[in-house]
Amino acid sequence: MVRDTVIQWRARLSRYRLVGGKCRECQKAFYPRVKSCPYCGSRSVDDVELPRVGRLVAYTAVYSVESEARSGSPVVVGLVDLGVARVVSEITDVADPDKLERGSQVEAVFRKLYEDGDEGVIVYGVKFRPRR
Amino acid sequence: MSVSVKSASMVRVGRHYKVGVDDMVVEVADEALSDAGWRKPDAIVVSSVVYPRLSGQSDLASYVASSLGFQGVSAVAVEAGEASGLAAAMTAARLAAEGRRVLLVGVDKLSDAPSSVIYKVLKGVYHMGSDGWYMISHSAIPGLLADLYMSSYGVDRNTLSYWPALMHSHAKLNPYAMLRFAVNPEAVASAMPVAKPLTMLDSFPLGDGAAAITLAPAGDGGGIATLAAVESAVGPMTVAHADDPLDMPAVRAAWGKVKSATGVNSVDVMEIHDSYTIMAMLILEALGLSERGKAAEQVALGKFSQGGEGPLANPSGGLKARGHPVGATGVYMLAELALQLAGSFPGVRVDGARSGLAVGINAHGSTAYSALLVSSN
Numbered sequence: 001m002v003r004d005t006v007i008q009w010r011a012r013l014s015r016y017r018l019v020g021g022k023c024r025e026c027q028k029a030f031y032p033r034v035k036s037c038p039y040c041g042s043r044s045v046d047d048v049e050l051p052r053v054g055r056l057v058a059y060t061a062v063y064s065v066e067s068e069a070r071s072g073s074p075v076v077v078g079l080v081d082l083g084v085a086r087v088v089s090e091i092t093d094v095a096d097p098d099k100l101e102r103g104s105q106v107e108a109v110f111r112k113l114y115e116d117g118d119e120g121v122i123v124y125g126v127k128f129r130p131r132r
Numbered sequence: 133m134s135v136s137v138k139s140a141s142m143v144r145v146g147r148h149y150k151v152g153v154d155d156m157v158v159e160v161a162d163e164a165l166s167d168a169g170w171r172k173p174d175a176i177v178v179s180s181v182v183y184p185r186l187s188g189q190s191d192l193a194s195y196v197a198s199s200l201g202f203q204g205v206s207a208v209a210v211e212a213g214e215a216s217g218l219a220a221a222m223t224a225a226r227l228a229a230e231g232r233r234v235l236l237v238g239v240d241k242l243s244d245a246p247s248s249v250i251y252k253v254l255k256g257v258y259h260m261g262s263d264g265w266y267m268i269s270h271s272a273i274p275g276l277l278a279d280l281y282m283s284s285y286g287v288d289r290n291t292l293s294y295w296p297a298l299m300h301s302h303a304k305l306n307p308y309a310m311l312r313f314a315v316n317p318e319a320v321a322s323a324m325p326v327a328k329p330l331t332m333l334d335s336f337p338l339g340d341g342a343a344a345i346t347l348a349p350a351g352d353g354g355g356i357a358t359l360a361a362v363e364s365a366v367g368p369m370t371v372a373h374a375d376d377p378l379d380m381p382a383v384r385a386a387w388g389k390v391k392s393a394t395g396v397n398s399v400d401v402m403e404i405h406d407s408y409t410i411m412a413m414l415i416l417e418a419l420g421l422s423e424r425g426k427a428a429e430q431v432a433l434g435k436f437s438q439g440g441e442g443p444l445a446n447p448s449g450g451l452k453a454r455g456h457p458v459g460a461t462g463v464y465m466l467a468e469l470a471l472q473l474a475g476s477f478p479g480v481r482v483d484g485a486r487s488g489l490a491v492g493i494n495a496h497g498s499t500a501y502s503a504l505l506v507s508s509n
């Protein structure tokens with residue numbers, strides 16, 4: 001769908017560079033960037049570039065995958081703590097998910113997210129990988 | 133707001149390849165209307181999630197009303213992700229409280245597409261502006277929460293396995309349940325992984341279903357139960373924004389609103405949204421029925437089983453084993469509880485039950501609904 005591609009284009013700033021929002025009123029940061037604070041409802045929000053290294057709070061290996069991910073099963077997904085904010089992300093470059101360690105460091109990398117089925121457009125963005 | 137539930141009907145949840153949405157709706161609508169003694173309602177409220185997305189049908193409520201031959205009635209569809217059934221009940225109850233005779237129908241069809249396509253549709257219950265960029269399917273977030281639950285509270289995998297075993301023991305006796313067989317707790321951990329540490333036996337089967345109830349103003353007389361309140365509250369749309377991902381503030385808030393609206397603080401029986409074992413644990417804890425991190429152990433010790441301290445959890449078998457025909461699930465809960473309070477539920481029954489609570493959530497608790505039914509005699 002073309003519309004899908006436009007949505008991806010609009011979201012590129014958040015997705016390519018890990019740009020989130022920081023609230024001037026409650027001081028909380030969040031991802032992705034929007035003009036309103038999901039915590040307190042304030043409209044005083046500034047763009048903020050989030051740290052690219054974080055800590056793996058929890059992770060899972062998904063086997064009941066959706067149609068676009070059938071070749072990549074299992075998909076490893078993590079909850080990553082970047083200090084100022086948390087994000088949900090795919091964890092890439094994992095040879096054996098059972099060897100991942102909770103609390104270990106992960107870093108942002110730029111990767112292909114998926115291929116848009118109808119248009120063949122490849123969508124890119126940030127994923128995280130274990131830090132060596 | 134207190135309205136009378138006049139009747140309830142369901143089809144067995146399952147993979148009904150030969151039957152379409154239209155036919156399933158006719159079956160439950162006719163039975164519910166006939167039991168209520170109505171030829172046609174004043175309004176129809178419809179809940180469906182997967183079917184409209186697969187079929188492309190908009191304004192499903194008019195489609196359903198029209199195919200039932202109900203020209204001239206008011207028809208509206210309500211959608212709140214996996215909580216749609218109870219969200220539709222919230223609308224239906226208020227239409228009934230204003231004096232209308234209302235037919236509430238939940239219907240959904242998950243067997244019309246391969247499971248990977250269904251998982252892609254169901255991923256839409258999560259935050260599609262961030263988490264949904266990734267291949268999170270429907271089970272990644274529950275998998276993360278289960279991992280976090282086990283590591284934060286030191287709960288081992290096998291302690292979580294008593295929930296699915298309990299659900300299967302209930303479903304075995306429910307003629308409307310999809311999975312009517314027993315499962316040993318020992319079998320859960322070693323079943324096929326869905327999203328580690330969760331396995332297939334921690335999650336719901338993909339089935340079709342339809343359920344209906346009729347609602348009328350409280351003064352209408354008769355009825356099998358009274359719907360005393362339906363309330364809801366929104367929580368964080370992504371677990372990344374949750375102050376504590378293992379908390380479900382929306383569940384606590386929705387139940388809090390029901391308590392203050394009715395003065396009822398405890399119930400005899402409940403149907404809660406156990407899309408995955410971990411969701412049941414987090415709901416039990418958010419309702420205040422278990423301390424944080426203790427629900428799995430209390431389930432294993434029988435607190436929520438028949439004869440336990442209670443309330444009895446999911447005599448239907450829950451989403452786990454009755455099934456989770458997404459848009460219909462909340463209406464199943466209400467139908468089951470109404471029959472439970474009328475003493476005519478054809479499965480595990482709570483003798484003398486006077487009150488029942490339905491708790492539905494979307495996703496990890498991005499919204500929660502809470503409906504209280506009380507005995508009408």
Ligand SMILES: [Zn+2]
Binds near residue numbers: 037
């Ligand atoms: Zn704020």
